[in-house]
Amino acid sequence: MARDDLKDMERNEAGITAVLGILKQRFGEKFKTSVSLRQQHSHTTTYLRSQLPDGVVWPQTTREVSEIVKVCAQHKVPVIPFGTGTSLEGGVNAPAGGISIDLQEMNAILSVNAEDLDVRVEAGVTRETLNQYLRDQGLFFPVDPGANASLGGMASTRASGTNAVRYGTMRDNVISVTAVMADGRIIKTANRARKSSSGYDLTRILVGSEGTLGIITELTLRLFGIPEAIAAGLCFFSTVEDACNATILAMQSGLGMARIELMDADAVASVNKYSNLDLPVKILLLLEFHGSHEGVKEQQAAFGEIAEEFGGSNFQWAEKTEDRTRLWAARHNAYWALKADVGDKDFLTTDVCVPISRLAECVTLAQKDIKDAGLYGPIVGHVGDGNFHAAIAVDPEDQDEIAKVETVANKMVERALEMDGTCTGEHGIGQGKIGFSAIEHGDGIDFMRAIKLAWDPDTIMNPGKLFSQ
Amino acid sequence: MARDDLKDMERNEAGITAVLGILKQRFGEKFKTSVSLRQQHSHTTTYLRSQLPDGVVWPQTTREVSEIVKVCAQHKVPVIPFGTGTSLEGGVNAPAGGISIDLQEMNAILSVNAEDLDVRVEAGVTRETLNQYLRDQGLFFPVDPGANASLGGMASTRASGTNAVRYGTMRDNVISVTAVMADGRIIKTANRARKSSSGYDLTRILVGSEGTLGIITELTLRLFGIPEAIAAGLCFFSTVEDACNATILAMQSGLGMARIELMDADAVASVNKYSNLDLPVKILLLLEFHGSHEGVKEQQAAFGEIAEEFGGSNFQWAEKTEDRTRLWAARHNAYWALKADVGDKDFLTTDVCVPISRLAECVTLAQKDIKDAGLYGPIVGHVGDGNFHAAIAVDPEDQDEIAKVETVANKMVERALEMDGTCTGEHGIGQGKIGFSAIEHGDGIDFMRAIKLAWDPDTIMNPGKLFSQ
Numbered sequence: 001m002a003r004d005d006l007k008d009m010e011r012n013e014a015g016i017t018a019v020l021g022i023l024k025q026r027f028g029e030k031f032k033t034s035v036s037l038r039q040q041h042s043h044t045t046t047y048l049r050s051q052l053p054d055g056v057v058w059p060q061t062t063r064e065v066s067e068i069v070k071v072c073a074q075h076k077v078p079v080i081p082f083g084t085g086t087s088l089e090g091g092v093n094a095p096a097g098g099i100s101i102d103l104q105e106m107n108a109i110l111s112v113n114a115e116d117l118d119v120r121v122e123a124g125v126t127r128e129t130l131n132q133y134l135r136d137q138g139l140f141f142p143v144d145p146g147a148n149a150s151l152g153g154m155a156s157t158r159a160s161g162t163n164a165v166r167y168g169t170m171r172d173n174v175i176s177v178t179a180v181m182a183d184g185r186i187i188k189t190a191n192r193a194r195k196s197s198s199g200y201d202l203t204r205i206l207v208g209s210e211g212t213l214g215i216i217t218e219l220t221l222r223l224f225g226i227p228e229a230i231a232a233g234l235c236f237f238s239t240v241e242d243a244c245n246a247t248i249l250a251m252q253s254g255l256g257m258a259r260i261e262l263m264d265a266d267a268v269a270s271v272n273k274y275s276n277l278d279l280p281v282k283i284l285l286l287l288e289f290h291g292s293h294e295g296v297k298e299q300q301a302a303f304g305e306i307a308e309e310f311g312g313s314n315f316q317w318a319e320k321t322e323d324r325t326r327l328w329a330a331r332h333n334a335y336w337a338l339k340a341d342v343g344d345k346d347f348l349t350t351d352v353c354v355p356i357s358r359l360a361e362c363v364t365l366a367q368k369d370i371k372d373a374g375l376y377g378p379i380v381g382h383v384g385d386g387n388f389h390a391a392i393a394v395d396p397e398d399q400d401e402i403a404k405v406e407t408v409a410n411k412m413v414e415r416a417l418e419m420d421g422t423c424t425g426e427h428g429i430g431q432g433k434i435g436f437s438a439i440e441h442g443d444g445i446d447f448m449r450a451i452k453l454a455w456d457p458d459t460i461m462n463p464g465k466l467f468s469q
Numbered sequence: 470m471a472r473d474d475l476k477d478m479e480r481n482e483a484g485i486t487a488v489l490g491i492l493k494q495r496f497g498e499k500f501k502t503s504v505s506l507r508q509q510h511s512h513t514t515t516y517l518r519s520q521l522p523d524g525v526v527w528p529q530t531t532r533e534v535s536e537i538v539k540v541c542a543q544h545k546v547p548v549i550p551f552g553t554g555t556s557l558e559g560g561v562n563a564p565a566g567g568i569s570i571d572l573q574e575m576n577a578i579l580s581v582n583a584e585d586l587d588v589r590v591e592a593g594v595t596r597e598t599l600n601q602y603l604r605d606q607g608l609f610f611p612v613d614p615g616a617n618a619s620l621g622g623m624a625s626t627r628a629s630g631t632n633a634v635r636y637g638t639m640r641d642n643v644i645s646v647t648a649v650m651a652d653g654r655i656i657k658t659a660n661r662a663r664k665s666s667s668g669y670d671l672t673r674i675l676v677g678s679e680g681t682l683g684i685i686t687e688l689t690l691r692l693f694g695i696p697e698a699i700a701a702g703l704c705f706f707s708t709v710e711d712a713c714n715a716t717i718l719a720m721q722s723g724l725g726m727a728r729i730e731l732m733d734a735d736a737v738a739s740v741n742k743y744s745n746l747d748l749p750v751k752i753l754l755l756l757e758f759h760g761s762h763e764g765v766k767e768q769q770a771a772f773g774e775i776a777e778e779f780g781g782s783n784f785q786w787a788e789k790t791e792d793r794t795r796l797w798a799a800r801h802n803a804y805w806a807l808k809a810d811v812g813d814k815d816f817l818t819t820d821v822c823v824p825i826s827r828l829a830e831c832v833t834l835a836q837k838d839i840k841d842a843g844l845y846g847p848i849v850g851h852v853g854d855g856n857f858h859a860a861i862a863v864d865p866e867d868q869d870e871i872a873k874v875e876t877v878a879n880k881m882v883e884r885a886l887e888m889d890g891t892c893t894g895e896h897g898i899g900q901g902k903i904g905f906s907a908i909e910h911g912d913g914i915d916f917m918r919a920i921k922l923a924w925d926p927d928t929i930m931n932p933g934k935l936f937s938q
Binding site for chain 1: 582583585586607626627629633637638640641650654655656657658659660661662663664666667668669670671674676678682693694695696697717721723725759760761762763764766768771822823824825854856885886889890891892893894895896897898902905906909910913914916917919920922923924935
């Protein structure tokens with residue numbers, strides 16, 4: 001998706017005018033149409049241009065969301081769900097206008113069931129808020145994308161993060177959702193049982209559907225006990241290949257790493273500056289082990305041996321909470337560290353995921369492409385999953401540079417598909433990767449589209465996303 | 470679903486006659502219409518009566534499956550996929566006649582990717598065959614329902630088993646499937662990446678769809694390294710409540726049990742006789758820990774302390790492979806052990822899954838109902854998941870007993886739904902639980918049906934299953 005390809009879609013002006021009037025009257029102060037708010041609600045942390053909704057509404061309950069969708073359905077006006085607006089692929093843009101439904105005020109933690117290790121939340125609760133709330137009870141929710149995103153948004157894009165190698169992604173950790181469908185009906189996709197073979201998996205149809213099938217308003221999520229012992233560690237390698245091979249062997253040995261993250265030398269350099277660290281500027285693996293005290297020690301020792309085989313050096317283990325927190329904060333702030341290093345430039349951030357056996361090759365070739373094109377594009381990756389991101393700096397005013405960056409990013413995605421991988425491991429399709437999704441899924445796209453049309457015949461749910469027009 | 474409620478559906482005689490002729494000519498010896506084979510292919514390991522298909526075909530390739538489905542689609546004749554025929558809910562019955570597609574000859578293990586911890590198999594490979602094949606490579610596939618089922622069938626019913634508490638169910642362990650859809654088109658639902666946020670989750674729409682949306686012909690599955698250390702253990706309790714409370718606390722402590730199984734005293738008595746064991750006839754928890762040597766020891770010690778709190782006794786640990794194998798073989802043979810104890814009687818085997826905090830209450834009330842009705846119905850359960858089975862003995866010629874058994878089984882399911890659980894944890898809906906599925910999912914059923922009709926407008930794919938007519 002080139003920046004200029006982002007076409008507006010046909011607007012239903014009469015319908016939009018009618019809906020604006022009805023919502024203003026019904027929602028008063030909780031409905032706004034100012035340009036600044038509409039701009040904020042189409043702003044994406046990417047270089048895609050903004051496409052503004054016509055109004056923004058802040059519902060307080062699932063029933064209110066249902067009311068809003070019913071009004072929009074009657075007038076065939078688009079609805080675009082909004083969490084925290086951290087989509088990287090244009091997920092909150094409104095190419096045909098319509099109503100942005102901002103779920104941030106639906107932010108109650110409804111019930112924690114410690115015995116069942118689950119929690120019920122409204123969709124606007126963010127992952128950090130949830131984990132702060134849970135800490136005293138010795139529980140945590142593991143899925144941690146870079147942003148402090150809303151849990152509804154994370155479910156909608158099937159988000160993951162650094163813990164996915166052990167705890168899975170939103171696919172694995174959502175037990176059930178309550179969603180408002182295109183006709184305004186409210187469904188709950190499942191009860192609270194940890195597993196079920198009762199009927200089609202409605203939960204996992206909605207997880208990852210990016211608001212195109214329904215608006216998630218509540219979620220029941222799996223929780224985990226905070227492990228008895230946690231140890232984080234650093235290890236440096238000369239080549240991406242060595243780091244990946246160490247990862248593969250550790251995975252095969254069933255070491256049970258909770259996190260295993262790669263940063264290339266450019267990323268390490270930026271992180272050093274931004275987070276005031278003094279790490280060797282080489283290929284870094286950043287690890288975390290969860291378990292019992294003895295179990296974690298054994299894992300550390302076993303990983304040490306594996307890393308040594310592949311020339312790993314400068315081992316450091318951080319067992320104190322404050323050291324660990326500092327390291328992971330540095331990792332989570334990597335995006336801002338990179339951003340600080342490129343001044344006024346923006347980033348095109350893309351992510352792919354490949355079978356881990358192809359990861360070293362895929363990363364190395366991406367680095368070469370970036371370098372050959374004269375660009376700056378550090379790489380960070382959730383290597384235990386075969387997933388990595390390139391953040392390629394781009395001057396939004398420089399058409400030549402935009403073209404170069406797009407060429408390099410597209411090549412990275414094409415290569416991932418050739419390697420039996422996916423065009424996005426965790427960012428989603430949105431507007432940015434519609435073309436690649438079509439290549440990836442072949443005839444499968446027809447079956448996706450059939451669901452879309454069966455559930456949302458007037459295509460009012462987040463139109464212009466996932467599918468080409 | 471009462472035995473007598475199992476109505477035949479309208480048959481398309483002209484279409485069936487046409488299809489029989491075409492398949493006979495095309496598939497020769499690989500197509501049969503003898504009554505004995507047709508009977509075998511509608512036989513279910515349950516008390517539901519058989520409804521015979523009109524012919525059985527043994528395709529050798531996905532393309533042949535596609536050919537068969539195209540012929541059936543053209544003539545609007547039902548197709549019923551058949552794996553090993555171990556469905557407990559009438560999954561292979563042919564209430565409107567049609568063609569049983571037996572996938573047992575598609576039994577090749579196509580490729581093992583040890584680095585990526587995945588394997589690609591044809592749908593007819595059984596779980597035991599796969600694990601025998603993998604053993605030398607230090608790898609295993611964890612999902613283990615009671616039967617030695619085909620992996621295609623296991624995916625279709627979203628099967629699980631004893632390892633699910635740690636390794637998940639088929640929902641979690643299928644990376645991708647190749648499926649033949651109702652129009653004969655072949656789709657592959659995903660590439661080999663371990664995670665993806667690219668589009669609707671076609672894999673998990675097909676997993677658990679029981680052949681009503683497509684016929685799974687190939688699967689890519691997740692594998693795991695055989696852990697360094699494995700220890701099995703036995704512990705006995707006086708009450709179901711104590712056993713469940715010990716389980717809950719162990720789960721909360723993140724002990725990482727690979728298996729935690731409950732048998733009630735009746736089940737233990739049968740298993741003793743059948744497998745020549747000498748276990749105390751009390752409530753049994755049968756456990757397995759996976760990890761490093763020290764890690765497993767720590768887990769054992771920690772579990773020992775927890776069990777003691779709840780009056781656990783007669784601890785035994787089996788660390789030798791042969792002792793472990795004997796114990797788990799006894800558990801997997803529980804169904805046959807029970808069967809041996811009831812002579813000529815059949816069983817109605819039902820399964821439910823509830824939030825674990827409600828499990829003790831749910832099991833205890835089921836036991837009471839069984840006893841109060843004067844029936845014999847031992848209970849075994851995957852208690853880490855909140856999932857349990859009651860196998861209630863029934864004389865298939867005794868209408869009064871059938872009525873009693875159905876009343877008790879239905880009550881068990883209704884209670885599970887009231888407790889925010891599911892009407893089936895791992896057996897599936899088939900024909901037997903259609904009514905309960907409708908209660909469980911409410912309006913969600915309409916959205917399931919919309920997918921069914923969008924993908925299979927002539928409803929030729931395993932008709933009469935999952936949905937009421």
